[in-house]
Amino acid sequence: AQSVTQPDIHITVSEGASLELRCNYSYGATPYLFWYVQSPGQGLQLLLKYFSGDTLVQGIKGFEAEFKRSQSSFNLRKPSVHWSDAAEYFCAVVFPGGSYIPTFGRGTSLIVHP
Amino acid sequence: IAGITQAPTSQILAAGRRMTLRCTQDMRHNAMYWYRQDLGLGLRLIHYSNTAGTTGKGEVPDGYSVSRANTDDFPLTLASAVPSQTSVYFCASSDSASTFFGQGTRLTVV
Numbered sequence: 247a248q249s250v251t252q253p254d255i256h257i258t259v260s261e262g263a264s265l266e267l268r269c270n271y272s273y274g275a276t277p278y279l280f281w282y283v284q285s286p287g288q289g290l291q292l293l294l295k296y297f298s299g300d301t302l303v304q305g306i307k308g309f310e311a312e313f314k315r316s317q318s319s320f321n322l323r324k325p326s327v328h329w330s331d332a333a334e335y336f337c338a339v340v341f342p343g344g345s346y347i348p349t350f351g352r353g354t355s356l357i358v359h360p
Numbered sequence: 361i362a363g364i365t366q367a368p369t370s371q372i373l374a375a376g377r378r379m380t381l382r383c384t385q386d387m388r389h390n391a392m393y394w395y396r397q398d399l400g401l402g403l404r405l406i407h408y409s410n411t412a413g414t415t416g417k418g419e420v421p422d423g424y425s426v427s428r429a430n431t432d433d434f435p436l437t438l439a440s441a442v443p444s445q446t447s448v449y450f451c452a453s454s455d456s457a458s459t460f461f462g463q464g465t466r467l468t469v470v
Binding site for chain 2: 252255280282288289290291292295297336338346347348349350351352353
């Protein structure tokens with residue numbers, strides 16, 4: 247079955263530390279891959295996306311993500327976290343060949359300590 | 361640029377009442393979606409529409425209905441609300457590259 251998994255429910259980091267949020271998918275081919283961020287009480291904002299080509303994708307707010315076909319992963323990274331990065335992060339996939347409907351992981355809540 | 365507008369922003373609703381959540385987009389996207397967001401469950405698809413005049417069921421469609429009379433509007437109706445429908449509801453639309461979200465409607469059914 248096609249699915250997307252975010253293994254970490256919560257991640258806590260200190261301000262200035264590096265960050266990596268994990269995302270794995272289950273699909274027979276390469277899906278389209280997205281990361282979204284949701285601040286409290288807000289909607290979802292697109293951070294970055296991967297369709298094809300260069301496997302390292304740069305996004306907004308200093309985030310990047312790397313697609314690894316061999317691991318079926320699309321992990322989100324940031325070299326130095328700011329307190330304003332505290333939010334909920336969602337990985338999403340679109341499985342080509344069917345309806346273009348985004349499927350979301352359950353989200354990872356990022357907590358930033360001063 | 362308005363993007364996607366949802367109304368109301370929040371609502372407290374008595375169980376058994378009928379409620380329509382409104383969603384309007386000004387991007388002329390063909391595809392639109394309704395998701396509900398619940399703690400620990402992420403976003404789950406309720407209904408979707410690939411183009412005006414067509415709709416489909418998502419992962420959790422029971423108790424909800426939608427219509428897509430034109431490209432811009434995609435209302436979600438709860439025919440008879442139940443407490444388990446307490447949630448935050450997000451409307452979204454897609455072009456071929458990205459999905460855009462409204463700010464959400466926080467619905468409490470009591």
